[in-house]
Amino acid sequence: MRADGKPDSLRPAARDGLARRAARMTGEGPLGDRGLAPGRALLAEGRAMARDWRLGPCRFLEAEGVPSEAAYKRRAMAEGRIMQHAHIGFRSVDRTVAAMAELHAVAAERGARIDRFGVTLDWTMGYPPDRRAGAARGTGIVLNGPEDFARITNASPAAAHFGDFMLGLPGALENTRAAIAAGATAIGNLGQYFTFRLPYWDDDVATTEATLRALGLIAAQEAEILVHSNLDDGFAGLFRDMASALGMAILETHIVEDLVGGRLAFCFGHHFSAPLTRAAFHAALARVTDTPGSMIFGNTVAYRGGPAENYASLSAYLMVDLLALSRQPTGHAVNPVPVTENLRIPDVDEILDAQLFAARLAEAAPGHAALVDPAAIDAVADRLVEGGRAFAARALAGLAERGVDTADPAALMLAIRRLGAKRMEALWGAGAGGGSAEPFVAADWARELDAAARDWAARHAALRPALAGRRVALGTTDVHEHGAYLVRGALEGLGLEVIDGGVSVDAEALVATALDAGADAIAVSTYNGVALPYARAVIAELVRHGADLPVLVGGKLNEIPAESNSGLPVDVTGEIRAAGAYPCHDLDDMLATCPVFRA
Ligand code: B12
Incomplete structure (x- = not known):
C-alpha cells in the first residue's frame, strides 16, 4: 500500500507498459526502430507477390x-x-x-x-x-x-x-x-x-x-x-x-x-x-x-x-x-x-x-x-494550400533533422505515426515558422466542443468549490476521442484534474494509470460497440488490484448480440449498470449518477 492508502498496483511489466504508452501519447519516444526493414525491401517483397x-x-x-x-x-x-x-x-x-x-x-x-x-x-x-x-x-x-x-x-x-x-x-x-x-x-x-x-x-x-x-x-x-x-x-x-x-x-x-x-x-x-x-x-x-x-x-x-x-x-x-x-x-x-x-x-x-x-x-x-x-x-483554399505546403515542408525537414530517412517510406511513415497529430502540429503547424500561431483555417470540431464544454461548466459553476481537485482518469476504448475531449474540457471547467489514460487503451493499462495517479474515478469513452465487455474488464482489473473506484462509461453504449440476426447493435445501458459501472448518456447524467460528483 502507498502512503495515501491506495493500493500499490503496478507490477514491473505494467510500469514498462506505462512508459511505452506515455511515449506514445506524447510523441516523445524514439521515431525510428532498428527492427524495421528498409522500405525498398518491403516494397520489393510486395511487388514479387x-x-x-x-x-x-x-x-x-x-x-x-x-x-x-x-x-x-x-x-x-x-x-x-x-x-x-x-x-x-x-x-x-x-x-x-x-x-x-x-x-x-x-x-x-x-x-x-x-x-x-x-x-x-x-x-x-x-x-x-x-x-x-x-x-x-x-x-x-x-x-x-x-x-x-x-x-x-x-x-x-x-x-x-x-x-x-x-x-x-x-x-x-x-x-x-x-x-x-x-x-x-x-x-x-x-x-x-x-x-x-x-x-x-x-x-x-x-x-x-x-x-x-x-x-x-x-x-x-x-x-x-x-x-x-x-x-x-x-x-x-x-x-x-x-x-x-x-x-x-x-x-x-x-x-x-x-x-x-x-x-x-x-x-x-x-x-x-x-x-x-x-x-x-x-x-x-x-x-x-x-x-x-x-x-x-x-x-x-x-x-x-x-x-x-x-x-x-x-x-x-x-x-x-x-x-x-x-x-x-x-x-x-x-x-x-x-x-x-x-x-x-x-x-x-x-x-x-x-x-x-x-x-x-x-x-x-x-x-x-x-x-x-x-x-x-x-x-x-489559398490559405489552406499556403499553410499545408508550409506544414509538409517543415515536417519533412524536421524529421530529417531528427535522423529520419525521409526517402524511405517505411521509416517516414513510422516516424509520423509515432509522433502523432498533436505533436506534429505543435512542432510544424501554424506559428512554427515564426509567423502567427493562429490557425490558417480553424477546425470546426475543436471550436464546437470547446464552446460546449465551456457552456456546460458555466451552467454547473456552483459545484466548482466542492469538486475542484478531484481526479478522474479518462481513456477511450477506440479511435473516437472527441467524446473524451469534451468530457475533459467539461471536468476541467469544474476544476477537476483529468489524468490522460490514453486513446484506444487496453482496460488493464487504463486501470494501471488511474491507480498510479491516485484517481478518484475512471471515465471511459467508448463508441465501437465494446462498451459492456470493456466496462467488465475494467471492473475485473480493479478487483484484481483490490481497488474500488467508480467507473463511468459514456459514448455509444451498444453492441451486436452474438445471436443477432439483424446484425444491428442493441443498447446495453442496463447491463453496464448491472456490471457495477455508471453508464452516462451525457454529461448531466454523469453528475446525477456518480458519487464522485456529490458535493
Ligand atoms: C466523428 C466520428 C468518427 C471519427 C472520430 C474522430 C476522432 N478522432 O474522434 C472517425 C472518422 C475517425 C470515426 C471512425 C470510426 N467510426 Co465513427 N463516428 C463518428 C461520429 C460521426 C461522431 C462521434 C463523436 O465524436 N461525437 C462527438 C461527441 C462529443 O458527441 P456524442 O457522441 O453525442 O457524446 C456525448 C455523450 O456520449 C458523452 N460522452 C461521450 N463519451 C463519454 C464518456 C463519459 C465518461 C461521459 C460521462 C460522457 C461521454 O459526451 C457527449 C455529450 O453529451 C459517430 C456518429 C454520430 N453522429 O454520433 C460515428 C460512430 C460513433 N462511428 C462508428 C463507427 C462504426 C466507426 C468506425 C468503426 C468506422 C470504420 N469502419 O472505420 C471507425 C472507428 C474505428 C476504431 N477502431 O475505433 C459508429 C459506431 C457504431 C455503433 N457502436 O453503433 C457510429 C455511431 C457511426 C455509425 N452509425 O455507424 N468515427
Missing part, C-alpha cells in the same frame, strides 16, 4: 467495361456526372450481399445510381488472420478469405470499395491480396495507419511492414489501383488547423505517389461542418493532387438530432459537395449518410432513403450555383 496475386474479374469491371474504378471515375468526370457512394456496415456476409443487390436495383428503379459501395469491415479484420478469432468483435463485417471478398465484389454492378481495417493495420497484406484477387480497385485506408490501435497490439513495426508490402503489391498491378485514405480517420479529426490536414494530404501523396509509385485517392468530410471550409478544402485538394478522389464523406458530426433534424444537416453538406463537384470534378463520389447514423449502424431502407434524397438534390443543385461566391472559396 504480384506474380501470384493479380487483379481478378468482378461484376463492376465487366459491367462498365473499364480496367479500374479510376478509369470509371475519369469517365464520369469528363461527362460531368455526379457519382454516389453508399456505406454499408452489417455484421453478416449474406446480409451485406443481399443488401447491396437490393439497394442497387431499387435505387436504379427509382432513378438513382449507386456508383460504389464502401464496405465497413470489422476491426478484428485488422489483425493477422491467426489473431482474429479470439479478438473482441466491433460492429462490422468479417470476411474469411478471397471467396468472401469476391461475394462482395460480385454482389452488384457497383464498384466495391474496401476501406477500413485493411491497409494500415497488421493484417494489411492478407486483406489486400484477397481484395485484389476479388477485383477491387480501390483499397484503403491509409489514414487509419496514422491513428488506429487495435486492442492488445503494440507492434507498430509489424503494422508498418505489412502496410508497405501491401502497397508494393498494389503498385505492381497492371491496372491502376487507388490507395484510398480517409483524412478524417487519420489526423484531420485531430488537428486544430485544417491547413495541417491539407499538409498531411501532401505528405501522404509524397509517400504513396513519389516513394511507393502508387496512386492515392483522398476522402474527407466527417469533421468539415462550415460550408466555406468544406468547399475550400475540396478546392485546395484539387490543387495538390490530380488523382481522382474516392468520396467526400458526410459531415457526420453534424448529426445530433432525430431524422428530421439530421435531414437538414444532410442537405446542408450535400449541397456544398454537389456544388463543389460541379465546379471542379475531382472524381469524388458524394456520400449521403443515412439520418440514423448517430443512433447506430443504418439499416437498408435508411441507406436507400439517403441515396434517393441525394439523387433528387443533385437535380436541384445546378440552380444554386449562382448563389456561390467562388472568390470566397478560393481565398480560403
Whole structure:
C-alpha cells in the first residue's frame, strides 16, 4: 500500500507498459526502430507477390467495361456526372450481399445510381488472420478469405470499395491480396495507419511492414489501383488547423505517389461542418493532387438530432459537395449518410432513403450555383494550400533533422505515426515558422466542443468549490476521442484534474494509470460497440488490484448480440449498470449518477 492508502498496483511489466504508452501519447519516444526493414525491401517483397496475386474479374469491371474504378471515375468526370457512394456496415456476409443487390436495383428503379459501395469491415479484420478469432468483435463485417471478398465484389454492378481495417493495420497484406484477387480497385485506408490501435497490439513495426508490402503489391498491378485514405480517420479529426490536414494530404501523396509509385485517392468530410471550409478544402485538394478522389464523406458530426433534424444537416453538406463537384470534378463520389447514423449502424431502407434524397438534390443543385461566391472559396483554399505546403515542408525537414530517412517510406511513415497529430502540429503547424500561431483555417470540431464544454461548466459553476481537485482518469476504448475531449474540457471547467489514460487503451493499462495517479474515478469513452465487455474488464482489473473506484462509461453504449440476426447493435445501458459501472448518456447524467460528483 502507498502512503495515501491506495493500493500499490503496478507490477514491473505494467510500469514498462506505462512508459511505452506515455511515449506514445506524447510523441516523445524514439521515431525510428532498428527492427524495421528498409522500405525498398518491403516494397520489393510486395511487388514479387504480384506474380501470384493479380487483379481478378468482378461484376463492376465487366459491367462498365473499364480496367479500374479510376478509369470509371475519369469517365464520369469528363461527362460531368455526379457519382454516389453508399456505406454499408452489417455484421453478416449474406446480409451485406443481399443488401447491396437490393439497394442497387431499387435505387436504379427509382432513378438513382449507386456508383460504389464502401464496405465497413470489422476491426478484428485488422489483425493477422491467426489473431482474429479470439479478438473482441466491433460492429462490422468479417470476411474469411478471397471467396468472401469476391461475394462482395460480385454482389452488384457497383464498384466495391474496401476501406477500413485493411491497409494500415497488421493484417494489411492478407486483406489486400484477397481484395485484389476479388477485383477491387480501390483499397484503403491509409489514414487509419496514422491513428488506429487495435486492442492488445503494440507492434507498430509489424503494422508498418505489412502496410508497405501491401502497397508494393498494389503498385505492381497492371491496372491502376487507388490507395484510398480517409483524412478524417487519420489526423484531420485531430488537428486544430485544417491547413495541417491539407499538409498531411501532401505528405501522404509524397509517400504513396513519389516513394511507393502508387496512386492515392483522398476522402474527407466527417469533421468539415462550415460550408466555406468544406468547399475550400475540396478546392485546395484539387490543387495538390490530380488523382481522382474516392468520396467526400458526410459531415457526420453534424448529426445530433432525430431524422428530421439530421435531414437538414444532410442537405446542408450535400449541397456544398454537389456544388463543389460541379465546379471542379475531382472524381469524388458524394456520400449521403443515412439520418440514423448517430443512433447506430443504418439499416437498408435508411441507406436507400439517403441515396434517393441525394439523387433528387443533385437535380436541384445546378440552380444554386449562382448563389456561390467562388472568390470566397478560393481565398480560403489559398490559405489552406499556403499553410499545408508550409506544414509538409517543415515536417519533412524536421524529421530529417531528427535522423529520419525521409526517402524511405517505411521509416517516414513510422516516424509520423509515432509522433502523432498533436505533436506534429505543435512542432510544424501554424506559428512554427515564426509567423502567427493562429490557425490558417480553424477546425470546426475543436471550436464546437470547446464552446460546449465551456457552456456546460458555466451552467454547473456552483459545484466548482466542492469538486475542484478531484481526479478522474479518462481513456477511450477506440479511435473516437472527441467524446473524451469534451468530457475533459467539461471536468476541467469544474476544476477537476483529468489524468490522460490514453486513446484506444487496453482496460488493464487504463486501470494501471488511474491507480498510479491516485484517481478518484475512471471515465471511459467508448463508441465501437465494446462498451459492456470493456466496462467488465475494467471492473475485473480493479478487483484484481483490490481497488474500488467508480467507473463511468459514456459514448455509444451498444453492441451486436452474438445471436443477432439483424446484425444491428442493441443498447446495453442496463447491463453496464448491472456490471457495477455508471453508464452516462451525457454529461448531466454523469453528475446525477456518480458519487464522485456529490458535493
Ligand atoms: C466523428 C466520428 C468518427 C471519427 C472520430 C474522430 C476522432 N478522432 O474522434 C472517425 C472518422 C475517425 C470515426 C471512425 C470510426 N467510426 Co465513427 N463516428 C463518428 C461520429 C460521426 C461522431 C462521434 C463523436 O465524436 N461525437 C462527438 C461527441 C462529443 O458527441 P456524442 O457522441 O453525442 O457524446 C456525448 C455523450 O456520449 C458523452 N460522452 C461521450 N463519451 C463519454 C464518456 C463519459 C465518461 C461521459 C460521462 C460522457 C461521454 O459526451 C457527449 C455529450 O453529451 C459517430 C456518429 C454520430 N453522429 O454520433 C460515428 C460512430 C460513433 N462511428 C462508428 C463507427 C462504426 C466507426 C468506425 C468503426 C468506422 C470504420 N469502419 O472505420 C471507425 C472507428 C474505428 C476504431 N477502431 O475505433 C459508429 C459506431 C457504431 C455503433 N457502436 O453503433 C457510429 C455511431 C457511426 C455509425 N452509425 O455507424 N468515427
